[in-house]
Amino acid sequence: MLLTLLNPFGAKAEPLDGAAAVSMVKAGKAVLLDVREPSELEQGGRARGAINVPISALERRADPDSPHCEPALKRGAPVILYCASGARSGMAGKVLRKLGHQTVYDLGPITAWSAAGGRLDR
Secondary structure (H helix, E strand, O other), X not given: OHHHHHOHHHOOOEEOOHHHHHHHHHXXXXXXXXXXXXXXXXXXXXXXXXXXXXXXXXXXXXXXXXXXXXXXXXXXOOEEEEEOOOHHHHHHHHHHHHOOOOOEEEEEEHHHHHHOOOOEEO
Protein backbone atom coordinates (compact mmCIF):
# COMPACT_ATOMS: atom_id res chain seq x y z
CA MET A 1 0.00 0.00 0.00
CA LEU A 2 2.82 2.40 0.82
CA LEU A 3 4.26 1.76 -2.63
CA THR A 4 0.94 2.75 -4.23
CA LEU A 5 0.88 5.98 -2.24
CA LEU A 6 4.40 6.81 -3.30
CA ASN A 7 3.84 5.85 -6.94
CA PRO A 8 0.79 7.60 -8.45
CA PHE A 9 1.35 5.77 -11.74
CA GLY A 10 0.27 2.53 -10.08
CA ALA A 11 -2.78 4.08 -8.48
CA LYS A 12 -6.21 2.75 -9.29
CA ALA A 13 -9.19 4.80 -10.30
CA GLU A 14 -11.54 5.84 -7.53
CA PRO A 15 -14.74 3.73 -7.39
CA LEU A 16 -17.89 5.63 -8.33
CA ASP A 17 -21.51 4.54 -8.02
CA GLY A 18 -23.96 4.69 -10.90
CA ALA A 19 -26.08 7.55 -9.58
CA ALA A 20 -23.03 9.79 -9.16
CA ALA A 21 -21.79 8.86 -12.64
CA VAL A 22 -25.12 9.65 -14.28
CA SER A 23 -25.32 12.97 -12.45
CA MET A 24 -21.77 14.01 -13.37
CA VAL A 25 -22.21 13.14 -17.05
CA LYS A 26 -25.60 14.86 -17.31
CA ALA A 27 -24.07 18.00 -15.78
CA GLY A 28 -21.15 17.90 -18.23
CA LYS A 29 -18.65 17.47 -15.39
CA ALA A 30 -16.98 14.29 -16.65
CA VAL A 31 -16.09 12.32 -19.77
CA LEU A 32 -17.70 8.86 -19.87
CA LEU A 33 -15.32 6.33 -21.40
CA ASP A 34 -16.36 2.85 -22.57
CA VAL A 35 -13.28 0.61 -22.78
CA ARG A 36 -15.04 -2.39 -24.37
CA GLU A 37 -14.31 -3.65 -27.86
CA PRO A 38 -16.55 -2.34 -30.70
CA SER A 39 -18.19 -5.76 -31.18
CA GLU A 40 -19.44 -5.61 -27.58
CA LEU A 41 -21.18 -2.29 -28.24
CA GLU A 42 -23.10 -3.88 -31.11
CA GLN A 43 -24.39 -6.57 -28.75
CA GLY A 44 -25.35 -4.51 -25.72
CA GLY A 45 -25.28 -0.87 -26.70
CA ARG A 46 -23.37 1.88 -24.95
CA ALA A 47 -24.11 4.42 -22.27
CA ARG A 48 -25.56 7.58 -23.77
CA GLY A 49 -22.81 10.16 -24.23
CA ALA A 50 -19.96 7.68 -23.84
CA ILE A 51 -16.84 7.70 -25.98
CA ASN A 52 -15.57 4.27 -26.98
CA VAL A 53 -11.83 3.69 -26.72
CA PRO A 54 -11.11 -0.04 -26.44
CA ILE A 55 -8.59 -0.90 -23.76
CA SER A 56 -6.39 -2.33 -26.51
CA ALA A 57 -6.01 1.21 -27.94
CA LEU A 58 -6.14 3.17 -24.71
CA GLU A 59 -2.46 4.06 -24.35
CA ARG A 60 -2.42 5.67 -27.78
CA ARG A 61 -5.87 7.28 -27.81
CA ALA A 62 -5.87 8.59 -24.23
CA ASP A 63 -2.37 10.05 -24.20
CA PRO A 64 -2.76 13.84 -24.30
CA ASP A 65 0.63 14.07 -26.04
CA SER A 66 -0.39 11.71 -28.85
CA PRO A 67 -1.75 13.03 -32.16
CA HIS A 68 -4.27 10.14 -31.93
CA CYS A 69 -5.70 11.27 -28.59
CA GLU A 70 -9.48 11.63 -28.36
CA PRO A 71 -10.18 15.38 -28.14
CA ALA A 72 -12.37 15.00 -25.04
CA LEU A 73 -9.46 13.36 -23.21
CA LYS A 74 -7.08 16.26 -23.89
CA ARG A 75 -8.87 18.86 -21.83
CA GLY A 76 -8.18 17.42 -18.37
CA ALA A 77 -11.79 16.76 -17.37
CA PRO A 78 -12.55 13.95 -14.92
CA VAL A 79 -12.94 10.58 -16.65
CA ILE A 80 -15.46 7.88 -15.69
CA LEU A 81 -14.61 4.39 -16.97
CA TYR A 82 -16.82 1.37 -17.54
CA CYS A 83 -16.71 -1.98 -19.33
CA ALA A 84 -18.74 -5.20 -19.32
CA SER A 85 -17.78 -6.62 -15.91
CA GLY A 86 -15.55 -4.04 -14.23
CA ALA A 87 -12.22 -5.81 -14.80
CA ARG A 88 -11.06 -3.79 -17.81
CA SER A 89 -12.27 -0.49 -16.38
CA GLY A 90 -10.06 -1.15 -13.35
CA MET A 91 -7.04 -1.81 -15.57
CA ALA A 92 -7.89 1.23 -17.71
CA GLY A 93 -7.85 3.42 -14.61
CA LYS A 94 -4.23 2.54 -13.98
CA VAL A 95 -3.36 3.31 -17.60
CA LEU A 96 -5.03 6.72 -17.49
CA ARG A 97 -3.30 7.62 -14.24
CA LYS A 98 0.03 6.58 -15.78
CA LEU A 99 -0.71 8.88 -18.75
CA GLY A 100 -1.21 11.80 -16.39
CA HIS A 101 -5.00 11.97 -16.04
CA GLN A 102 -5.58 13.29 -12.53
CA THR A 103 -9.22 12.54 -11.81
CA VAL A 104 -10.25 9.04 -12.87
CA TYR A 105 -13.30 7.14 -11.64
CA ASP A 106 -14.19 3.47 -12.10
CA LEU A 107 -17.91 2.86 -12.56
CA GLY A 108 -17.31 -0.85 -13.17
CA PRO A 109 -19.85 -2.67 -15.35
CA ILE A 110 -22.23 -0.95 -17.75
CA THR A 111 -25.09 -2.41 -15.70
CA ALA A 112 -24.22 0.08 -12.92
CA TRP A 113 -25.01 2.88 -15.38
CA SER A 114 -28.35 1.47 -16.52
CA ALA A 115 -29.38 0.46 -12.96
CA ALA A 116 -28.94 4.10 -11.93
CA GLY A 117 -31.26 5.30 -14.69
CA GLY A 118 -28.58 6.05 -17.26
CA ARG A 119 -29.78 5.60 -20.83
CA LEU A 120 -28.29 3.20 -23.33
CA ASP A 121 -27.96 3.82 -27.06
CA ARG A 122 -28.29 0.68 -29.13
